[in-house]
Structures are given as structure tokens and as C-alpha cells.
Amino acid sequence: MMNETHLTHHDADICIIGAGVAGAALACSLANEKLKVIIVEKDWREQDRIVGELMQPDGVEQLKAMQLEHLLDGYDAQRITGYTIMKDDTPLHIAYPEGKFGLGLTNGKFVQKMRDELTKGNNIKKIEAEAQTFIHEKGNRIAGIYCRDKAGQSIAINAKLTIVMDGFFSTFRKQTTEVAATVTGYFLGIVLKDCPLPFAEHGHVFLTESSPFLCYPITKNEIRFLIDFPGHQPPRKSEELVQYLHQHVRSRIPESMHKAFDVCMLEGKFKVMPNHYLPGKPIMQDGVVVLGDALNMRHPLTGGGMTVTLRDVNSIQQLLKTLPIETTEERMELIRVFYASRTQNTAVNILADALYKVMSNHDLKEACFNYLAAGGKQAEEPIALLSGIEKSKITLAKHFFAVAAKGGMRKVNKNPGIASMVDAYYMVGDAYAIIYPLLNNEVQNNSTKMWLRLGNKIFRKKQIAL
């Protein structure tokens, strides 16, 4: 319970915590509806971030479905039509499904455009304050939040439904989700200016003998680079780091980019972000819903975060527009239907962490590249999964095991004998160790879980830590 001194009170139907990708998009979708909405954000100024800058095609589709596509205009977002995977200077191009496109954009500008749009909603009130605790009512109902503004004033917001969307360091995680987030490594972000991208309109993944790095356009003149640093220590700005980036990144990008790379190193504008894994396991309770990174995170290698978030926003805004939220029964029904709808959305989650682990395993990385290079459905279906357009976990599992099986067969054919057969078996085992915990976290069905456990017994060599 908060100190009641200087307490200002507000009432709303919906209280949204956080005006990032999730919160701002949800508030925009509810503008001028009958519901009275209060959105609380700790800092309404435009942010300079390295996250959320490649929107996969299904993210674009979700905005279209909510009639919010115009929020992608006006800040030089760049069309992305597919991916190029660079391995040993060999480019492999894979186009997104026909007629679909993604966007490279500046996250701060995208979010700010949504925040500006909110002022058009006569039912929406913006408050600048830091949300601190829930207001609890008898029967364990959450009836809103207490927050504190920059002047230190306490504010109480009473709401029928509180929607927690305060991002990856959520203040409310312990009260809203069953599991804690784990850090799986770090991305260092830099921007190269005024130089050509190796392949226009493409997201790029550079496979190296150690960890991968990515690049894609975020404006006409700017290319975002994200460089992976596995482990538990964030990279620190130092001469050693600059040396590493020279050896690891500069040596692999085309010469036409070197000048821009050198300018970037001299300026030293590096930003580092932790990458998290958090399976979406919400605690069901009256009066509160959690979504976005506050609920669920996956590795950013595949740029799937905004897509999952916008799908969830699309689902909940439809429910809020159609279902009542007056009584406990009505609210619990909405909450149950919303979380149940999420289980359709999570192949992208599994793909993100599975692919990241594959990229860290020499044999599986080779096998994956060869598999995609064969083209046809072997490239089309995986890119459809990455784009978010294909959502089936079965399609994902099918391709994942086919990569390992074909990679194993390649080994045996190249060097027939017992040793290569054992190697091939271990390769499938490695693949299983990667995907088992991820699938197990995402599937609900008990018989599927039983088959997964059986496979784990057969193939288990070692459990891959997430």
C-alpha cells in the first residue's frame, strides 16, 4: 500500500503500463472506442534504442489488420523483401513469401509515431509516471496501479483491467508470470552511415566460425549492425573490443563498407543490450493481463519480438472491443481466451532460440546452410516461418529435424563407416537437445509432451542450457 500523501486518483476501464511497441500499439487500436483508457509511461521522450528495428512481414500484416499500417509511414522505413545469408563470402538469398514484405525502421521513431497518434483518441489519457505496485482488492483482484511521477507525486489509477506492457525488465514480472527471464547473451549495436548494403532490400545474417552478426537498413542512409556476444559478460568499450570488431566484422563485410565502418569505430557509438529467454507462462488472475516482452522473450536473431507482440495486441484489442469486463467472470473469460489464443503464435519463439543454438554448433550450422541452399520448399517454408506468415509448430519441427537428418546423411555418405554413423547420431542428438526444452515450453498438449520426453530419452546426449 502506498503512502497516501499527495495521492491523485484516476479511474479508467483499461490501464496500460508502458508505451513501447506493445502499449502504444494497443492504445492506438483502442482510440475513440467506448472504453476509457489510461496509458502510463515513465518517459514519453523519443528513445534511441537498438531493439525492434526489423519488422517481419507478419508484424506488418498485424498492423494492417488493426488498420494501423499508416504508423509505418513518415520516418524513412525501408522495405525488406527477404534475407541473405553470408557464409565464407557465399551469399544465399531467400525471398519472403510472395507478396509479403517486412520493414527496417528506427524503433524510437516508430514508437514515437504511435505515441503521437494517441492524442487523436478522445478516450485516451496519457500519464508520465513510473508504475510501481498493483492495487489489490479483496478476493485477490487487481484493481489498478500505484505510480509515481517525476516530481515524486503518488498517483493511483483504478481500472477494471490493467494491462502490463512494461518491457523486458518488467516491474511486475514476479506477480504476473510463473518463470523468471534468463540472459542468453548480448547484442552490440552500431550504425553504418552512407554506404551501400551488400544486397538491397535484404536482411543479412553473416555466419562466422564463432557467433553470427546481422545487418539491415533502418533508413535510406543507415544500416543497423547487431553483433552477437554470447556468455554472461556484456562487451565493454575498449581498444580490445575495437580490435575484435575489426577482425570479426570488418574483415567480413564488403570493401565498399569499410570507410563507414572505420568512421563508426572512431565515433565509438556502441550500444549493448542483453538478450533474454522467457517462455510465456502467465499467472491467471482477475484484473490483470501481461503481454509483450513483459510476458515472453526470445532470441532477437530472427527479429520476431515485435511480430509476436503485435499478434498479441491484435488478439486482445479484438477481445476488448467485443467482450464485457464488468464482473470477475467476464474478465476471467477474456483473460482465458486471450492466453489460449497465444498458443497459436509461438512457432516464431521456438525458431528464434533454436536457430541461434544451431548457429553456435559447427555441424548443424553447415547442415542448415546446405539445407536452405537446396532451395524449393527447404528454403520457402523456413523463411515463411521466420517471416511469421507460417505459424505451424509441426512445420517448424519437420524442417528442424530434416536439417539434422540430412546433415547426418551427408556425413555418412561422404565418409561411410561406423564413426560417421555415430557422428550423425550425435548430430541428431544435438538437434534434439536444442529443440526439446523449447518445444516443451511451448506445447500444451500432454500426449505431445509425452512423445517429446520419449525422444529426449532416445537422443539425449546433453541438455543445452538456455
Ligand SMILES: Cc1cc2nc3c(=O)[nH]c(=O)nc-3n(C[C@H](O)[C@H](O)[C@H](O)COP(=O)(O)OP(=O)(O)OC[C@H]3O[C@@H](n4cnc5c(N)ncnc54)[C@H](O)[C@@H]3O)c2cc1C
Ligand atoms: C538487441 C535486441 C534487438 C531486437 N531486435 C528486434 C528486431 O529487429 N525485430 C523485432 O521484431 N524485435 C526485436 N527485438 C525485440 C523487440 O524489441 C521487443 O519484442 C519489443 O520491443 C517488445 O515491445 P514491448 O512494448 O513489450 O517492450 P518495449 O518496447 O521495451 O516497451 C516497454 C515500455 O515500457 C516503459 N516502462 C518500463 N517500465 C515502466 C514502468 N515501471 N512504468 C511505466 N512505464 C514503464 C518503457 O519506458 C517502454 O516505453 C529485439 C530485442 C533486443 C534485445
